[in-house]
Amino acid sequence: MNDPLTIAGREFRSRLITGTGKYPSFETMRDAVVASGCELVTVAVRRIDLDEVGDAITDWLPEHVMLLPNTAGCQTADEAVRVARLARAGGLPDWIKLEVIPDPRYLLPDGEETLRAATHLVGEGFTVLPYVLPDPVLQRKLEAAGCATVMPLAAPIGSGRGLKLRDTIEIMIEQAEVPLIVDAGLGAPSQAAECMELGADGVLVNTAIGQAADSAAMARAFAQAVEAGRAAYHAGLIDESQEARPSSPITGVVTS
């Protein structure tokens, strides 16, 4: 089925976005990115260690994938704006995965600073994909500010705990005016499928793939789960019921 994910007018065949962190090697990362079929991958921006330059990550990524620079490490809106400007000036895409995270323990984003940075960056012509706590009110504000997506976390980054704030994310999906991407905290393909069944437009996964014993196989499993979940969403899930509903005829039972 032709059912692309469209962000800011750009179509992606895959609804799975992957991060490039947490892999044991660039080779493992490349194999997983290829196996995932994803067309959009996140990268961080860091100063170069002049004593140990090493390989550039871009030498290890397939050419067809689009880089999505993030502002990981930024604790304020001003820091995030600085990183976004540096990335764009240096030739990276003018898309930015906006993360403003003052809290090192749970890595929970600061919604107020995120909105401030988003408003500023949209004004400078960036395509802004903000990472947020599930919050339908903040979602509306970010949409009004011109963000291209809203990306609520399922659970804290790297925790692998799955869709902990499911009810709130369902509200966000229901009212979304731009693509809703569930970002962070997914540990298993089944959890990605759950997001997609609810109607999320996509998911972003990193740790669960990067830290898997076989990253490429896990990347493929996530891709299949995302596809299955999306197909189920389109197919229409049945309503839940407290009581059983027999699948076989209740009349004409042979032994009655």
Add this chain to the structure above:
Amino acid sequence: MNVVVNGRDLELDARATVEALLVELGLEGPYALVERNGEPVERARYAETPLEEGDTLLVARPVAGG
């Protein structure tokens, strides 16, 4: 000419540009990102942006991240 790059003192040719600095550091690849005295430098202007005595430069690049 003396400049500071990522906290390190470097001595460069008096007519050095941002591009010359990147070549000197072996970082002339597609995604060396540069700030000069706190302002981002456009890639298209690397070759024509002169460095000046005492400049503070930050050179960054995309790395693995989520």
